[in-house]
Amino acid sequence: MQHASDHWSIAILVLALSLIILFKIVTAQRGKLPTIRRIAGLNAIDEAVGRATEMGRPILMIPGIGGLDIVSLQAMNIFGHIGRSVAKFGNRTIMAVCDAILVGIGEEVVRDAYTSAGRPELFDSADVRFLSDRQFAFASGAAGIIEREKVAASFLMGAFYAEALIISEVGQRVGAIQVAATPQFTQLPFFIATCDYVLLGDEFYAAAAYLSRNPTLLGSIVGQDYAKLLILTIVVIGTICSSGLALLGGHIGPLAHAFKWYMDLFTS
Amino acid sequence: MNDTVWNKLQSIDPRVLYVVLLVIIAAPMLFPGMTLPIVPGQQSKDAFATIQKLGAQKPAKLVLLDGVWSASTRGESAWQTQAIMLQLMRLRIPFAIMSADPQNPQLMENLADALARKNNYVYGRDYINFGYQVAYTQTLKGIVRDIKGTLKTDWTGKPLAGFAIMANVNSIKDVGAIAEITPSSTLDSWLGLVTQIYHTPLIYVPTAVMAPEGYPFRDSGQIAGIVIGVKGAGDYESLMGVKLEGTQVSTALSLVYALIIFLVILGNIGYHGSRLAAKNASNREKAI
Amino acid sequence: MGIFHSIPHTNWHFYLALALTLVAGIAMLVILQLLPSQWRRPMIALVTFLGGLYYFAEFFIPVPHGHEGNFLSKYMDSVANIASVIGSFSIGLGIISLIGVHFRTALRQREGWGFSTVLLGAFAAMTAFTLLNEYAPHRTVVPRTGALHSPITNGDIYGVLFNGGLASLDSAMFALIGFFIISASYRAFRIRSVEASMLMVSAVIVMLGQVTLGSWLTGWLPRTGAASAFRFENMSEYILVHLNSPAQRAVTFGLALGALATSLRLWLSLERGLYFDQEQ
Numbered sequence: 016m017q018h019a020s021d022h023w024s025i026a027i028l029v030l031a032l033s034l035i036i037l038f039k040i041v042t043a044q045r046g047k048l049p050t051i052r053r054i055a056g057l058n059a060i061d062e063a064v065g066r067a068t069e070m071g072r073p074i075l076m077i078p079g080i081g082g083l084d085i086v087s088l089q090a091m092n093i094f095g096h097i098g099r100s101v102a103k104f105g106n107r108t109i110m111a112v113c114d115a116i117l118v119g120i121g122e123e124v125v126r127d128a129y130t131s132a133g134r135p136e137l138f139d140s141a142d143v144r145f146l147s148d149r150q151f152a153f154a155s156g157a158a159g160i161i162e163r164e165k166v167a168a169s170f171l172m173g174a175f176y177a178e179a180l181i182i183s184e185v186g187q188r189v190g191a192i193q194v195a196a197t198p199q200f201t202q203l204p205f206f207i208a209t210c211d212y213v214l215l216g217d218e219f220y221a222a223a224a225y226l227s228r229n230p231t232l233l234g235s236i237v238g239q240d241y242a243k244l245l246i247l248t249i250v251v252i253g254t255i256c257s258s259g260l261a262l263l264g265g266h267i268g269p270l271a272h273a274f275k276w277y278m279d280l281f282t283s
Numbered sequence: 284m285n286d287t288v289w290n291k292l293q294s295i296d297p298r299v300l301y302v303v304l305l306v307i308i309a310a311p312m313l314f315p316g317m318t319l320p321i322v323p324g325q326q327s328k329d330a331f332a333t334i335q336k337l338g339a340q341k342p343a344k345l346v347l348l349d350g351v352w353s354a355s356t357r358g359e360s361a362w363q364t365q366a367i368m369l370q371l372m373r374l375r376i377p378f379a380i381m382s383a384d385p386q387n388p389q390l391m392e393n394l395a396d397a398l399a400r401k402n403n404y405v406y407g408r409d410y411i412n413f414g415y416q417v418a419y420t421q422t423l424k425g426i427v428r429d430i431k432g433t434l435k436t437d438w439t440g441k442p443l444a445g446f447a448i449m450a451n452v453n454s455i456k457d458v459g460a461i462a463e464i465t466p467s468s469t470l471d472s473w474l475g476l477v478t479q480i481y482h483t484p485l486i487y488v489p490t491a492v493m494a495p496e497g498y499p500f501r502d503s504g505q506i507a508g509i510v511i512g513v514k515g516a517g518d519y520e521s522l523m524g525v526k527l528e529g530t531q532v533s534t535a536l537s538l539v540y541a542l543i544i545f546l547v548i549l550g551n552i553g554y555h556g557s558r559l560a561a562k563n564a565s566n567r568e569k570a571i
Numbered sequence: 572m573g574i575f576h577s578i579p580h581t582n583w584h585f586y587l588a589l590a591l592t593l594v595a596g597i598a599m600l601v602i603l604q605l606l607p608s609q610w611r612r613p614m615i616a617l618v619t620f621l622g623g624l625y626y627f628a629e630f631f632i633p634v635p636h637g638h639e640g641n642f643l644s645k646y647m648d649s650v651a652n653i654a655s656v657i658g659s660f661s662i663g664l665g666i667i668s669l670i671g672v673h674f675r676t677a678l679r680q681r682e683g684w685g686f687s688t689v690l691l692g693a694f695a696a697m698t699a700f701t702l703l704n705e706y707a708p709h710r711t712v713v714p715r716t717g718a719l720h721s722p723i724t725n726g727d728i729y730g731v732l733f734n735g736g737l738a739s740l741d742s743a744m745f746a747l748i749g750f751f752i753i754s755a756s757y758r759a760f761r762i763r764s765v766e767a768s769m770l771m772v773s774a775v776i777v778m779l780g781q782v783t784l785g786s787w788l789t790g791w792l793p794r795t796g797a798a799s800a801f802r803f804e805n806m807s808e809y810i811l812v813h814l815n816s817p818a819q820r821a822v823t824f825g826l827a828l829g830a831l832a833t834s835l836r837l838w839l840s841l842e843r844g845l846y847f848d849q850e851q
Contacts, residue, residue, distance in 0.1 A: 017424060017476060018640070020633040029831070036832045040841060082658070085833045092842070115665025116658060141672050145665035151355050151744035163683050176467060177356070177492065177748060184751040198826045199468065200819065201492050205752070208759040216822040220829030231841050239828045246824055297754040304753050322786035324804055354738030355745040386738065421651040428639040491781065499816045499823070514782055537784035539749065544775055546757040551771075554761050 024280040032245065036238030043234025051236055056194050056212030057225050060170075063192040064100045067167035073107035073142075075166040077157060077182065078121070079173020079197065080113040080150055086198055087117060089220060090173035091124050093196075096226040097170055098128025105134055110143045111160055113153045118145045154178030158185040171195040171210070172219065175202045183209035196222060253281060289560060292553025300546065307542055311534040318526065318534045326501065327518035330486045330508025331370065337459045337484075338374030344459030345452050346371055346378040349473070351465035352490075353386040359490045359513045362529040364464050365394050366519035367488065367510070372402040372409075373523070376459070377448050380412040381422075381434075383469065388414045388438045407446045414438025419469075423476045427455045456481050460507070464488040470496060474505055486510065512536075616840035623838035625650055670694070697732055704729035773810050780807020 019026030043049065067074050076097065078090035094110070101108050108128070110121045121143040129138040146156030158181055161169065169186045171179070171193065179195075179202040186193045187209045195206040196214035206213045214222060217239065224232030256274035263271050311317045323331075337343055348367065352360035371378050380395065382388045392412050395404075404410055413434045416422040425433030430452055431443045443449045451457060461483055463473055470487055478485045484507040487497040491512030500506045510519060513536055516529030606614065629643040640647075673687035703710070708726035715722045762768050779785030785803030792802050799805055836842045 017427065017480070018629075018634045019631045021480070026631065032828065032831060033835055036828075036835060037839075040836075085830050085837070088837065089829075089833050114661070115663075115668070116661035118661070118665055118668050141675070143668075144672055145668045147669075148662075148665070149741070150353075151741050155740075155744055159686070177490075177745060180748050180751050180755065181744065184755055187755075198829075200822050201495060205755070208752075208755040217825035217829040220826070220833060231836065235832045235836060235841075239825075239832050242828050242831075243824060246828075295757070300753050300757060301750050304750060308749075319783040319787045320790065321783050322790065322804060325808065353741060355741035357738075357742060358745065386741075418648075418651045418655055421648055424647065495811065495815060495819060498811050499820050502812055502816055511781065517783065533783050537782040537787075539753075540778050540782050541784055543753060543756050544778065546753065547760045547771070550757050550760065551762050 028249075028281075032242040035242050035245065036235060039238030039241060040231055040234035043230040043237065046230075048228075048230055049233050049237045051221060051225060051233065054214065054218055054221065054225050056196065056214045056218070057222055059192070059194060059212045060097055060226070061100060063168035063170075063194060064097070064104055064106065066192060067101075068104040068106045070167045072165050072167035073109050074101050075157075075161060075164070075169040075186075075191075076108065076110045077169070077171050077173070078110070078112060078117060079171075079175050080153055080178065081174035082114040083116045083120075084174075086174045087114070088120075089223065090196075091117070091120055092223040093172055093226065094121075094170065095124045095128060096223065098125050099131055102129040102132030102134050102137065105137060107137070107139075108142060109160060109164060109166070111146050111153075111157050112144070113146065113148055113150075115145050115148065118143060150176060150178050151181075154181040157182045161185045161189055161191065165189050166191050168192045168194075171197070171206070172214075172222075173197065175199055175206075180205040180209065186210075249281065253278065289553045289556035292556065293550050294553075295546075295549075304539065304542060307538045308535050311531055311538070315531060318530055319537055321517050321521040321530060321533060323518035323521050324511070324514070326509035326511060327515050328508075328522065329501075330488075330510050330515075331519060331522045333460055333484050333486060333507040334367070334370050334374065334376070338376050340459070343374065343376040344457060345448070346376055347381060347458050347461045348378055348391065349381050349383065349461060349463050349465070349469075350387040350391045351383040351463070351467055351469050352390070353384045354390065356466040356490055357390060358532070359516070360464055360466060360488075361390065361394060362513055362516035362527070362532060363488050363510050363519075364391060365398065365527065366516045366523070366529055367462055367464075367486075368395055368398050369402075369525070369527075370519065370523060372398055372404050375409075378410050379448070379452075380410070382413075382415045383419050383465075385415050388412055392438070408448055411443075411446055411448050412438045413443075420472060420476070423472055427477055427480055429454060430457075455483055458483055460484040460486060462486045462488055462510075466490040466493060468493070468496060470500065470506075474500060479505070488515070619838065619840055623834075627838075693736075697737070700725060700729045700732055773814070776803060777807045777810055779803045780805075780810075 064074060074097075076094045078087050078094065081087045098108055108125055110125060112118055112121050122140055125143055126135070126138050126140075129135050144156075144160075146160075147153045157178075160166070161182070162185060166186070166189065169182075169191045171183060171186075172195065175182075175195075175197045176199065179197070179199075183193055183195065183206055193210035194212045194214075195210040196219040197203065197206065198216075198219055200216065203213060203215065220239070221236050223229075224236045256277045260271060260274045260278070263274075334346070337346065348364070350360075350364065352364075368378070380388065380391045382391065395410055395412070396406075398404070399406070399410065406412075414437060416434070422433060431449065434443060436442055437446065455477055461473065461478065463470060463485060466489065470489075473485055477483065485505070486508050487500070487506045488510040489497060489512070491514070494509060494511040497506060497509045501509055510516065513529055513532045517533035520527050520529045603611075603614070625643065625646075629641065629647065632641040632643060634641050634644075670691070673690050675681075676687040677684045677691060703725035708724065708729070710725050711722040712725060712728060713723040760771065762771055779788065780803040785807070789802040789804075792798050794802075800809075
């Protein structure tokens with residue numbers, strides 16, 4: 016589907032979902048703050064950072080191997096919060112990026128974290144490193160950093176593919192506490208096997224809201240949940256229509272037409 | 284039994300495991316006769332049948348092979364690509380290679396050239412290589428309406444209009460099927476931007492770890508078949524009645540899976556054994 | 572709108588356009604520097620909004636009947652090229668960062684300086700021979716001698732570095748995953764609950780169904796009929812299609828909505844704290 020006019024019903028659905036999300040953001044900004052449930056992996060951040068500080072070993076943050084996209088920016092958002100926690104403890108942060116364009120953003124995020132904690136002198140721009148834009152060269156570099164620096168905590172958040180297991184297994188070997196989050200659910204089993212905490216599915220997108228308690232982000236999470244309810248309703252009605260069509264067999268009548276019309280709204 | 288035995292079962296040195304793995308992987312490579320019989324899966328059969336149906340039409344429409352893999356995943360992707368190319372060449376179906384990775388054009392070309400020599404396929408007449416496309420999403424959007432205008436040249440820089448294979452290929456309507464050979468999440472782009480417009484059959488050729496992504500789309504009929512990892516390559520070879528690298532590596536893969544299952548069971552025996560031993564020791568102390 | 576069409580680089584128009592673009596770019600940089608700080612946030616928000624507005628408008632503006640796109644569609648390539656150009660600049664930034672870190676490490680002989688030296692050497696060699704292979708692939712580097720039957724050219728050395736070095740190392744790193752999955756699964760997969768047992772059983776069935784071993788183990792069962800449901804490949808297919816896929820679809824919906832929400836917040840500059848000043 017390249018344009019809305021290829022399938023107007025889908026375009027209208029996307030607009031409706033967007034409006035729901037924006038509406039809940041606005042209501043949250045006006046004071047109606049929702050609560051969101053506990054996410055174990057995010058509660059462990061302070062524990063991980065504190066442990067790293069006691070051991071005198073640095074913290075590693077990797078925003079995945081994606082480029083400048085939503086997933087990487089969301090990861091950077093989360094790292095901003097984690098960075099502030101690290102800076103409060105006066106510990107060292109290393110960030111390894113796979114896309115050169117994220118070097119600048121990463122430096123801003125980490126510098127701002129140390130500045131906001133009143134420790135700007137602890138920031139070292141050499142600790143935000145571009146390793147390589149090749150997947151396995153990046154994995155090799157990240158594994159090398161983990162082994163040489165003996166990181167005590169690593170946060171693997173963003174788009175990961177096959178290199179996920181290499182990085183997390185090496186982290187497991189040096190005894191680092193590892194918290195992982197990725198929208199790539201094919202990599203979740205590998206993270207679950209090697210990391211201490213894993214954020215599943217859209218907990219990744221909820222993480223920034225959870226950590227900051229920012230009204231905009233909290234409202235966004237609630238908006239997403241209402242949007243899911245809308246999709247669920249559409250799916251349930253679609254199931255009824257599809258089952259109805261199957262039960263009616265080849266019989267053509269107003270009911271069959273109605274079922275078919277509904278099905279055609281959401282299929283290409 | 285002494286509980287240290289149970290602990291030992293749970294804590295075998297990883298280096299020992301790696302040596303065992305190495306031996307198990309190497310054995311089918313060193314003894315090529317060591318193969319297990321292959322029963323092709325339904326997903327591979329569907330993919331195979333899609334191409335067979337295309338081959339029955341004369342003249343057959345062009346098949347587009349989109350390669351997203353690089354040297355890192357050639358252990359799976361190369362054999363999948365080889366199997367599909369062999370089927371296309373046997374059916375005399377013209378095909379085009381397009382790449383979303385800088386290493387891929389050369390890797391696909393090497394495979395195509397090696398098979399072309401044995402199957403009397405000629406570059407420019409029977410197959411062509413469009414090369415690496417930098418702006419992937421833009422390219423996909425563009426080829427829907429104008430392949431020659433979007434891609435312009437082959438990977439050596441020669442204009443596409445000069446090749447016999449491109450004579451009747453103008454847009455995606457003139458493409459009979461697309462095979463997406465990938466180790467990444469690129470399926471959504473093809474489904475959203477290309478195949479749903481003219482319902483061009485799409486065959487998903489992922490590495491094994493990415494295969495689950497394709498099942499929902501196969502279930503809904505949006506993809507025509509899935510060639511899953513090296514086993515899929517073995518399935519394809521079995522359907523064509525040949526035994527190439529896909530078959531050999533499938534056997535090695537089977538043995539590795541068996542090793543993983545065995546070690547997991549071993550670890551769990553050790554875990555539950557040690558828990559039971561600790562419980563019995565505690566009961567004995569209470570009795571005393 | 573002529574500036575959005577490609578200008579052939581064989582005449583003075585191209586050089587004039589290049590010069591004007593450079594001047595405009597420098598002027599824009601100067602203006603941005605001179606802007607009062609309270610204007611920066613609205614400026615960033617405006618540029619972000621305009622950037623996203625093009626794609627939003629191009630998608631939603633109806634396509635006239637018989638056309639392939641609307642009036643904005645023909646600029647898609649040019650707009651995408653802007654992103655590619657910015658990305659190209661960032662490569663230089665990344666390389667400077669990479670070289671700088673390792674050069675300092677090697678020069679001061681800090682811990683791991685040997686690795687840094689190897690990286691710098693490999694970087695230099697690969698860059699040099701890639702360029703030489705592009706522009707002078709057949710130039711002889713090592714002439715034919717008694718020991719060498721044919722001269723070694725730039726192309727030959729590039730081939731060794733690329734196929735023998737880069738490609739092989741890429742494959743080797745991927746192969747490491749096989750070893751790591753052995754140690755990770757042996758260490759981590761413990762059955763501690765009923766759910767874990769169900770997970771383990773289904774994992775074993777799916778694993779065996781994906782390889783020839785499973786087909787061989789249950790090959791004695793008939794291929795059709797009720798009993799065929801117990802063949803590993805059929806049980807695996809059932810789990811993947813009827814159990815795994817619905818869960819996967821649910822996760823995909825959630826992730827897609829998360830991405831939509833994040834995109835909206837970024838496009839409309841509703842995000843705070845990351846790119847702007849401290850949250851109030």
